Amino acid sequence: MTFRFTSIGNSSAVPAYGRIPSAHILNYKESYFLFDCAEGTQMEMMRLGIRRSRIRHIFISHLHGDHFLGLPGLLNTLNLLNHQKEMHVYAFPGLKELIDMEMRISGHQFRFPLHFHDLEDEETPLLLDEAEYKVSSFPLVHRIPCRGFLFREKMPPRKIRAEKLAEYAVPVEEIEKIRSGSDFLTADGRLIPNEELTREGRPPRSFAYVTDTLYLEALAERLQGVDLLYHEATFMEKDAQRAEETCHSTAAQAARIASMAGVKKLVLGHFSAKYRDLTPLLDEARKIFPETYLSAPGLTFDI
């Protein structure tokens, strides 16, 4: 039941101090969801021992180079390593054109099914709606169209109470139905309600990815109760004017969103190359939201 977040890259526009720009993995039951794909993502994944072949879905927040320049190389490598599984890329339309052009000039063709999904500029479109989870996107405010992503597990199935199955002599073939919410009719005609036969499963888990954006207070409502929020913190509060001019957030602003949304954990990332030491950003955010962490290559949380 893995639900694991791992940072790969935490720099903003340019690589600096050994940090590459944005790339993050969400491992959901050993299927990987990649959020942004900066240049060097495939190498960092190799270095960190994270299998590239497990990636099934790739979400590209917007088309600034530090968020997608590693995608052509990653897809190219999977292709050459004879990847077979379907791959889904969610991005603004220019990225498909670009990948198409790259394949055309190199004379290569993808040997695995590669599907592009356009991030339209609508309110909260549902990108994925699977049995166990859904992924939606929502608009951010940046210099070019940009979207955040919200991964929410659906309500996990209720748990069977073994002692009740014994008590009412439930046959094996009825168990799956009960797990899915059915009541049970005993041999002597009594209807046993599902609530008696099961107890609540664990709470559904969630992850939100927010980069790049101006401070956007409206996000707090949308992200209520999220388990792990990744939020950009390109600047410190003392550089708030620079953040506003470039449509970015400060560490304090990210913490305010986390606090208002009542999330469980906040991970800051997308750090400006002007900060070599990142601990002041952490200190700034922790004053507002104590459960804050700094993205770093390999930083991992089991949610």
Next chain:
Amino acid sequence: MTFRFTSIGNSSAVPAYGRIPSAHILNYKESYFLFDCAEGTQMEMMRLGIRRSRIRHIFISHLHGDHFLGLPGLLNTLNLLNHQKEMHVYAFPGLKELIDMEMRISGHQFRFPLHFHDLEDEETPLLLDEAEYKVSSFPLVHRIPCRGFLFREKMPPRKIRAEKLAEYAVPVEEIEKIRSGSDFLTADGRLIPNEELTREGRPPRSFAYVTDTLYLEALAERLQGVDLLYHEATFMEKDAQRAEETCHSTAAQAARIASMAGVKKLVLGHFSAKYRDLTPLLDEARKIFPETYLSAPGLTFDI
């Protein structure tokens, strides 16, 4: 008078074992000439302490991703770091289209002069013809159009013989002319030939870059006497059939070219990911051409 070769990436199609694909720097008097630019080139340069801002000319042999996917990020970073100097890129035309599209979708513009030069499919076109050196390109045989590059220093100026200047009382203002080859007329009317006033300068230096290509015997003539030859050696001789099918060379074939051309040093690179240990490729080549070396990140030769 620096003339220094440094390898940055030595892998073929995919990054493997911490090796990135093709990228190499020629430092000529602190101007850098970059030969190919795989994904991760800018990070590896940072790691190796090689200043990206010194790059003036970039040569892209062909449009397979492992030779150019680092270029958008490198140019993007220079742009964000407020690079001002002119940059020249020599490549097949698709690359300019691709960079143009990347700038368009990201909404960025280059703030430094960026000039693209198309590698036309002619015989030995001269790409650069400067006072001290020239760079030409020549066709290779690969699956898509591909070219090698030859950097040749021009004959350095002759050296002044100080004792002769004194003997003939040469005025200071005449010295530059003599250095450039002029004879000298003494006050009493004697013509002193330049050969007496000067001696030969050091021999001109040269570097050749050959990747990707089928074994091409005709190269030996073109590369006669080159000081340092970089030649791809994707495979070993035991995989010669695979080399031929994919239009690549073996280590032994590269060594044969080096031997026939009478070059001084051979550097092998563009290694297939099938070889983790590269010393067997070195052994194979050294049996034919002893002055062979393996490209490795940071491997440097002062020529």
